[in-house]
Amino acid sequence: MGLKRGHQAHPIEWLVERGIFLVATTAILMVFLIFVFVAREALPVFLGQTNSSLVQEVLPVEKMNTLTPVELQKYLGLSAKQYRELDRESIRALMEVKIEGATEASHDKDAGLNTTAWRYLIGPHQWTGYERPAYIWQPVSQIHKYNIVPLLIGSLKVTLVALLFSVPLALGAAIYVSQLASTRAREWLKPSIELLAGIPSVVLGFFALLVLATLLQKLFGYQGRLNALVAGVALGLAVIPVVFSIAEDALSSVPRSYTQAALALGSSRWQTAWQIVLPAALPGVFAAVVLGFGRAMGETMVVLMASGNASIVSGSIFDSTRTITATIAAELAETVFGGHHYRVLFMLGTLLFIITFVSNLAAGQVITHLKSRMEGKR
Amino acid sequence: MSATASTAPALRPFRSRRFDLASFVFSGLTGLATFLIIAILLVILGNVIYSGGASLSWRFITSGTESDMFDVRKAGVLPMIIGTTARVLLMTIFVLPVGVITAIYLTEYAASTSRFTRVIRSAINNLAGVPSIVFGLFGLGFFINFIGQHLDGVLHGTDTVWGKPALVWASLTLAVMTLPVVVVATEESLRAIPSGLREASLALGATKLQTIAKIVLPQALPGILTGAILAISRAAGEVAPILFTGAAYYMADLPTRLSDQFMDLGYHVFILSTQSPDIEKTRPILYATVLVLLLLTIALNVVAIFVRARMRRNLRMLQ
Numbered sequence: 001m002g003l004k005r006g007h008q009a010h011p012i013e014w015l016v017e018r019g020i021f022l023v024a025t026t027a028i029l030m031v032f033l034i035f036v037f038v039a040r041e042a043l044p045v046f047l048g049q050t051n052s053s054l055v056q057e058v059l060p061v062e063k064m065n066t067l068t069p070v071e072l073q074k075y076l077g078l079s080a081k082q083y084r085e086l087d088r089e090s091i092r093a094l095m096e097v098k099i100e101g102a103t104e105a106s107h108d109k110d111a112g113l114n115t116t117a118w119r120y121l122i123g124p125h126q127w128t129g130y131e132r133p134a135y136i137w138q139p140v141s142q143i144h145k146y147n148i149v150p151l152l153i154g155s156l157k158v159t160l161v162a163l164l165f166s167v168p169l170a171l172g173a174a175i176y177v178s179q180l181a182s183t184r185a186r187e188w189l190k191p192s193i194e195l196l197a198g199i200p201s202v203v204l205g206f207f208a209l210l211v212l213a214t215l216l217q218k219l220f221g222y223q224g225r226l227n228a229l230v231a232g233v234a235l236g237l238a239v240i241p242v243v244f245s246i247a248e249d250a251l252s253s254v255p256r257s258y259t260q261a262a263l264a265l266g267s268s269r270w271q272t273a274w275q276i277v278l279p280a281a282l283p284g285v286f287a288a289v290v291l292g293f294g295r296a297m298g299e300t301m302v303v304l305m306a307s308g309n310a311s312i313v314s315g316s317i318f319d320s321t322r323t324i325t326a327t328i329a330a331e332l333a334e335t336v337f338g339g340h341h342y343r344v345l346f347m348l349g350t351l352l353f354i355i356t357f358v359s360n361l362a363a364g365q366v367i368t369h370l371k372s373r374m375e376g377k378r
Numbered sequence: 379m380s381a382t383a384s385t386a387p388a389l390r391p392f393r394s395r396r397f398d399l400a401s402f403v404f405s406g407l408t409g410l411a412t413f414l415i416i417a418i419l420l421v422i423l424g425n426v427i428y429s430g431g432a433s434l435s436w437r438f439i440t441s442g443t444e445s446d447m448f449d450v451r452k453a454g455v456l457p458m459i460i461g462t463t464a465r466v467l468l469m470t471i472f473v474l475p476v477g478v479i480t481a482i483y484l485t486e487y488a489a490s491t492s493r494f495t496r497v498i499r500s501a502i503n504n505l506a507g508v509p510s511i512v513f514g515l516f517g518l519g520f521f522i523n524f525i526g527q528h529l530d531g532v533l534h535g536t537d538t539v540w541g542k543p544a545l546v547w548a549s550l551t552l553a554v555m556t557l558p559v560v561v562v563a564t565e566e567s568l569r570a571i572p573s574g575l576r577e578a579s580l581a582l583g584a585t586k587l588q589t590i591a592k593i594v595l596p597q598a599l600p601g602i603l604t605g606a607i608l609a610i611s612r613a614a615g616e617v618a619p620i621l622f623t624g625a626a627y628y629m630a631d632l633p634t635r636l637s638d639q640f641m642d643l644g645y646h647v648f649i650l651s652t653q654s655p656d657i658e659k660t661r662p663i664l665y666a667t668v669l670v671l672l673l674l675t676i677a678l679n680v681v682a683i684f685v686r687a688r689m690r691r692n693l694r695m696l697q
Contacts, residue, residue: 013585198679291507
């Protein structure tokens with residue numbers, strides 16, 4: 001690998017090697033493109049250019065003949081392509097609908113609000129018909145309410161349940177498999193546990209929906225069948241292989257000299273594992289939990305199928321819960337392309353990308369650092 | 379590895395005769411955690427195999443479905459099997475060359491300490507951690523709304539052929555998602571090849587590229603195969619990335635062009651579990667569909683485990 005090339009490279013070989021280099025940059029390009037193109041669709045929200053206000057200046061239908069096509073297209077909120085496909089009659093109809101909508105909506109005092117402004121996306125608001133200021137996500141109601149707080153809380157709540165369930169199990173198994181099990185048992189235990197990662201998340205969701213929900217309901221005796229607990233436990237099953245693999249890897253990378261020294265001094269196997277190996281591998285274990293967090297926040301199908309999907313702010317794990325991922329999956333197909341609902345969902349996607357990107361980066365740093373320390377390079 | 383196995387008995391600690399409670403509890407708890415995970419895995423697999431096996435029939439696998447997908451007597455999953463197979467095969471064609479070449483660059487060319495190599499590695503790690511639903515958004519925002527619509531603008535004027543969900547866009551989205559799987563598996567197998575083989579080839583006057591093509595790659599073939607199998611298994615079960623990029627709720631015809639939408643096994647499981655008018659009645663076809671999907675993904679995983687174990691054994695003998 002570190003060898004110098006024996007011959008002067010043929011020009012074609014030189015070209016091929018350039019090609020290899022270019023292809024190798026694909027991964028970087030893709031991460032970049034993912035961020036750019038998800039954020040691009042959400043950009044108007046970030047820049048405050050979307051407007052979901054229902055009370056807008058309406059023009060009389062006769063204006064249709066005096067406006068330029070571009071002005072008309074903008075006024076009706078259509079894309080250039082959509083506009084081209086419409087005939088005069090449909091444009092007239094659209095203008096009438098707009099006037100009707102405006103007269104109807106103006107009865108509500110909230111109709112004039114641009115609910116995609118940041119203060120409505122994040123802060124509580126006293127909506128008409130509510131007793132006190134509240135965080136509401138109701139994008140398809142008459143007033144489009146886009147507060148993301150219920151979704152954030154939902155995601156965090158389900159993730160917390162998933163981690164509380166999966167981390168003790170996965171860490172226990174990682175310690176057992178890497179430190180206590182015989183070499184023979186280890187050889188089949190490790191792939192078996194990692195086989196859990198081979199179960200598609202839609203199957204975990206299905207299992208949660210049909211089996212786990214009934215089981216947990218009998219166990220705890222709560223009302224609604226689907227809630228944060230069911231989704232969290234099922235999500236935990238998806239998180240276990242992630243935490244297990246990384247933690248097991250970190251524990252196994254502790255040099256044998258550490259364990260040999262401890263055993264030679266007369267400590268038992270569990271003392272060695274608990275007092276020597278675990279502290280040495282602690283950063284790796286921490287990284288495993290962080291990666292598990294990222295996986296749990298980003299998992300879609302399990303929570304979409306098992307959480308109940310009601311967007312309410314509640315601290316109870318026995319309440320139906322809606323997460324960021326499930327919201328995107330459930331609502332994007334029904335949005336108007338380029339509309340404010342569509343943009344807000346992409347904004348949620350961007351948020352999700354940033355959360356997982358940061359946790360991955362942090363975990364990656366910790367693991368690299370730990371590995372180089374264990375190999376004595378520091 | 380074999381060396382550690384032979385020295386292990388000698389490392390057993392001096393055992394005191396006294397019963398050690400702490401040790402017992404600690405080993406018991408960690409062992410219990412391991413046992414629980416395996417038990418959960420077996421319960422899920424057992425549940426699906428037991429209930430799914432009862433309602434799985436040859437007719438179910440080899441027939442299409444009517445527009446009423448919830449009719450237990452007429453339901454079939456052939457279009458979904460074909461759709462899922464088509465999208466993962468197409469994905470493999472896209473991802474395999476890129477993944478293998480990236481791995482070749484990382485092991486054979488890149489200096490492991492250079493900043494650029496570290497950026498590539500970190501990008502691959504990050505790609506592996508991007509949530510699957512974000513890949514779906516990316517597929518919609520990039521492949522469909524950007525590339526697809528521009529293709530339409532150039533090729534078809536006002537018609538929409540590429541600027542909508544399609545088989546090719548779903549496959550490309552999945553290819554981006556599984557790139558890290560292929561890179562990591564290929565890299566592992568490349569690194570395991572003794573450098574003596576490369577040195578011998580270079581010493582005999584072969585160029586570096588000849589060495590890679592004729593010596594290194596043939597040796598790495600099982601590893602590349604493992605990567606491909608793992609990528610296929612991962613992609614076959616994913617639903618979130620194809621929700622907006624190509625999966626159809628129902629289609630009367632099979633997909634014949636790259637721009638067609640398709641029906642999908644995983645998406646069908648989702649539909650049967652959440653949209654069924656009577657879940658008790660449709661339970662048999664739901665279980666049977668899950669079983670087909672699991673057979674596809676888990677079987678591939680088991681194959682990958684065996685190929686990998688075999689490869690490791692062979693390489694150990696080489697060294």
